[in-house]
Amino acid sequence: MSLEGYIEYQRREFCKDLPCPVQQLLDGAQEGSTEYQRIRGICQSHCIHSTYEFHHWLIQKGYLIIRPQQPSNV
Numbered sequence: 001m002s003l004e005g006y007i008e009y010q011r012r013e014f015c016k017d018l019p020c021p022v023q024q025l026l027d028g029a030q031e032g033s034t035e036y037q038r039i040r041g042i043c044q045s046h047c048i049h050s051t052y053e054f055h056h057w058l059i060q061k062g063y064l065i066i067r068p069q070q071p072s073n074v
Contacts, residue, residue, distance in 0.1 A: 004035075006064075009058075012026075014049075014054055014058075015043070017061075018059070020048065020049065021048075022042050022047075026039045026043070034045075
């Protein structure tokens with residue numbers, strides 16, 4: 001869902017902006033390959049950056065984190 005006049009966060013934008021060394025390895029691997037999946041596992045289970053860093057990066061870049069007042073029953 002996007003709001004008019006706003007852009008959404010793009011997948012791995014934070015990682016690429018740092019630049020994260022694990023993301024650089026991922027960029028060099030062929031998507032879907034065994035090596036790609038192995039590196040992706042590092043990101044999923046053992047990210048070298050914290051949610052604190054990510055949250056402050058979002059603020060610094062001007063992102064807003066929003067949700068509906070009443071969550072939908074999806």
